[in-house]
Amino acid sequence: MPQRIVVDPLTRVEGHMRVEVQVDGGKVTDAWVSSLLFRGVEIILQGRDPRDAVYLTQRICGFCPGSHAIASAYALWATNPVDVPKNGQLVRNMMLAADYLMDHLRHFYFLVFPDFVKLPEVAPFVPYGTDDFRLPAKENAVLVEHYLEALDQQRRADTMVAVFSGKSPHLHGVFPGGASQPPTADRVLRYQAHAAELLKFIETRMIPDMETIAKYYPDYFRIGKGLGRFLSFGLYQKSDRAEDRIFRPGRVVDGKVSFLTLEELSNGVTEAVDYSWYEQREPQKPHDERTVPQRPKGRAYSWAKAPRWNGEAYEHGPLARMWVMGEYQKGPSTMDRLTARVLETKKMAELALEWVKEIDPTGPHIARWEVPDSARGVGLVDAVRGGLGHWVTIEGYKIDRYQVITPTTWNGSPRDAKGQRGAIEEALLGAPIENPDRPVEIARVVHSFDPCNDCAVQVITPDERVRQFVI
Amino acid sequence: MLTRREFLKLCVSTAVTWTLTDVLFEELVKAATGPVKPKVIWLQASACTGNTLSFTNTVNPYLSRVLLDLVDLRYHPNLSGVMGDAAMRQIEEAIAKAPEYVVVVEGAIPTGLNGLFGTIGERNGKPVTMMQVVKEVGERAKAVVAIGVCATHGGPFAAYPNPTGCIGVSKLLKRPVINCPGCPCHPDWFVGTLSSLLLYGEPPDLDHINRPRVFYGQTVHDLCTRRSYFENGLYAKYPGDFGCMYQIGCKGPITYADCPRRKWNEYVNWPVEDNTPCIGCANPGFPDASSPFFAHLPSVKAPNLYVNANTLGVAAGAVTAAAIGAHAIGQIKSGRGFGGSHKDKPGDRKDGGQ
Structure with a gap:
């Protein structure tokens, strides 16, 4: 007899998330993932000065503000291209790499560790979410020590961002024409010092910790398979040619990699709302989307929409990027996702240290960029959790429409009209559930995606209807 | 033990020459770890998690000491081990014993759709709204600290046209709320305020909108x-x-x-x-x-x-x-947009001089 299990709230994700699964014979046979917070940032952006978008879109997410700032700056740049100086590209990339470090470190230690490691017996770590802690006491003690170190080390990454952005989270300093902070020697050295410390931490703590976890939870190399289809928008643009990126945009199907242009990526994206709390309509392209909130609505169960590329659901994230780049091509599974993320963290620290050498401390760092009268622009970049897209339309020097599709909208997507599940829902299928009262297996699978529901739900709505609806 | 006056002086000078850690922390731990550490519950409403992350950037004192030595953080959505019903039990316990708790609220309170734009968990199979929980625990708590401009006054998600009817915590509750605005709030502003609460049983001096003057006193x-x-x-x-x-x-x-x-x-x-x-x-x-x-x-x-x-x-x-x-x-x-007529180019505002 199938049984339904609801986990609400699913903690240690960004934002608010609910997961419901159907269990039959001790295994998950179906799953529904819900995003539970709607804020309407895109509605708020309408009619504003386009330059404010770089700041305001960051407020979507405190975990990845750098990614939103960059995507927004790219989108605005595309409405009125200028020559961005090399330093400008480099400094923006350095902020983004630091944003990645901050995010990956916090995800691995704050959000994932409590699923596998028995942390000290004090709140907030107790009550524990599970009894299934498998590390022998000695190894567990080592990882607990590392966790406590991580609590005090992770801040370095945010400091690296702030060296160039004034403060973090929520950066200043990122502009369509480059970066406002000149990369003077003192700043670059400070950035470098923190990056070097973090690289040491990653090599001597994070990677060995990952190996320990993988050693004692080998079954998770078989749990959480998912769609097996990956998409990456690429990142770290080197020049004004959008495809000129260190991580290349591409997709993976059946283990095979094909590279894509950003235009192909952008043109293939549509969003469906069949199971989302919005007025029913056909799937639409991001530039044209008009959506009206509606809750309750029959079979709908999430504020997240269902983005698809050429009609198909895709998984996003570090495993997608590392697979496209040929640097990690195992799995997919829960443990492969975690491993790819940890290995990527090391790569980001190495890149950060590489760029330090390329900086020209006296060269220009920003080009003047003006708001055009009317234009459209797209900014695509892989944020920490996967492909992030900002679509902007400017009319009369003001934002006419702004559409954001985030990685967790893809990964945490509900079903579409064809009944196609989102990546996390698909990954939950087949997961064994030992104790229905404390289904830690669900948490482990879901956390491997690092879902960010703060990001997942953004929607644009014709404002007159919103007023009518909300008040 | 430092006098309150000495403490406030330290807060001001933290960044300049002193570190709060060296001078004050031992005092704080002594005060805080008497028979029981003070209970704290951290609630997230319509937020971006930015204030949690800014808080984790604390260096005076470092995060590990705040978490392990200073407070008994009974529930935090990003740090807690528990989930689902067990997480809700932590919240329900805080509601039942509210007068023992210091409540920290991050994020604005969505009031549209009767609160359904943001839910925090479930009770008897029904969604519980953020609005409901913050009210239930906040009204009777020992103290309520709103961290970040969303929690203090609504912030970015309450911006025009305020699609989800977001309000600040002080508008929701019929009691004084200590306001630590900022997007995000600086870790010192929050940790300093919290420390004062724990050490002296009261926040630093507050201004007319309940901000600690020591951090928000000058432009x-x-x-x-x-x-x-x-x-x-x-x-x-x-x-x-x-x-x-x-x-x-x-x-x-x-x-x-x-x-x-x-x-x-x-x-x-x-x-x-x-x-x-x-x-x-x-x-x-x-x-x-x-x-x-x-x-x-x-x-x-x-x-x-x-x-x-x-x-x-x-x-x-x-x-x-x-x-x-x-x-x-x-x-x-009035929906006329920002700064001058619709066709005005940004930066060319005629109503502004230098």
Whole structure:
């Protein structure tokens, strides 16, 4: 007899998330993932000065503000291209790499560790979410020590961002024409010092910790398979040619990699709302989307929409990027996702240290960029959790429409009209559930995606209807 | 034990020469770890998690000491081990024993759809809204601290047209709420306020909108490290230029926060030093009262060219606060957009001088 299990709230994700699964014979046979917070940032952006978008879109997410700032700056740049100086590209990339470090470190230690490691017996770590802690006491003690170190080390990454952005989270300093902070020697050295410390931490703590976890939870190399289809928008643009990126945009199907242009990526994206709390309509392209909130609505169960590329659901994230780049091509599974993320963290620290050498401390760092009268622009970049897209339309020097599709909208997507599940829902299928009262297996699978529901739900709505609806 | 006066003095000077950690922390631990550590519950409403993350950047003292030695953090959505029903039990316990708890709220409270724009968990199979939980635990708690401008006054998600009906915590509760605004809140502002609560049983002195004066007592403009550039008329023309940011939209004159003195993230930088204008993120009206971020505050008609720059600064603050309050917000509410007619090019506003 199938049984339904609801986990609400699913903690240690960004934002608010609910997961419901159907269990039959001790295994998950179906799953529904819900995003539970709607804020309407895109509605708020309408009619504003386009330059404010770089700041305001960051407020979507405190975990990845750098990614939103960059995507927004790219989108605005595309409405009125200028020559961005090399330093400008480099400094923006350095902020983004630091944003990645901050995010990956916090995800691995704050959000994932409590699923596998028995942390000290004090709140907030107790009550524990599970009894299934498998590390022998000695190894567990080592990882607990590392966790406590991580609590005090992770801040370095945010400091690296702030060296160039004034403060973090929520950066200043990122502009369509480059970066406002000149990369003077003192700043670059400070950035470098923190990056070097973090690289040491990653090599001597994070990677060995990952190996320990993988050693004692080998079954998770078989749990959480998912769609097996990956998409990456690429990142770290080197020049004004959008495809000129260190991580290349591409997709993976059946283990095979094909590279894509950003235009192909952008043109293939549509969003469906069949199971989302919005007025029913056909799937639409991001530039044209008009959506009206509606809750309750029959079979709908999430504020997240269902983005698809050429009609198909895709998984996003570090495993997608590392697979496209040929640097990690195992799995997919829960443990492969975690491993790819940890290995990527090391790569980001190495890149950060590489760029330090390329900086020209006296060269220009920003080009003047003006708001055009009317234009459209797209900014695509892989944020920490996967492909992030900002679509902007400017009319009369003001934002006419702004559409954001985030990685967790893809990964945490509900079903579409064809009944196609989102990546996390698909990954939950087949997961064994030992104790229905404390289904830690669900948490482990879901956390491997690092879902960010703060990001997942953004929607644009014709404002007159919103007023009518909300008040 | 430090006197309260000495403590406040330390808070002010933290970033300059002292570290709160060295001098104060041992005292704090002694006070806090008496028979029982003070119980704290952290609730997230309509937020971006930015204030949690800013809090984790604390260096005075470091995060591990705050978590392990200072407070009994009974529930935090990003740090807690528990999930689902067990997480809800932590919340229900805080509701039942509210008078024992200090409640920290991050995020605005969505009131639209009767709160259904944001739910925090389930009770008997029914969604529980953020609005409900913050009310249930907040009304009777020992103290309520709103962290970040969303929780204090609504913030970015309450910006026009406020699609989800977001309000600040103090508007929801019928009791005093300690407000620590900022987008995000500086870790020192929050940890300092919390420390005072734990040490002395009361927050630092509060101003008329319940902000601790010690952190929010002066304007960014008054403390600005580039104040001399303002007075000497050396203005940046574009973000990235070196100089005073006043002409390209700096909201320092109307923003009460000690960023210039304290600086951010281990005290390495702050927005004006980053060659960008202050966007007034610690203001109750953020972001509407300070956007467009790159359009300068309405001008002050100086009686003659050689007006004392100090006077100009003071006048600019007073006049623009009033002007922004009445004029700009009026425009926003009437749906006429921002700063001048629809076809005006940003930066070319006719209503603004220097």
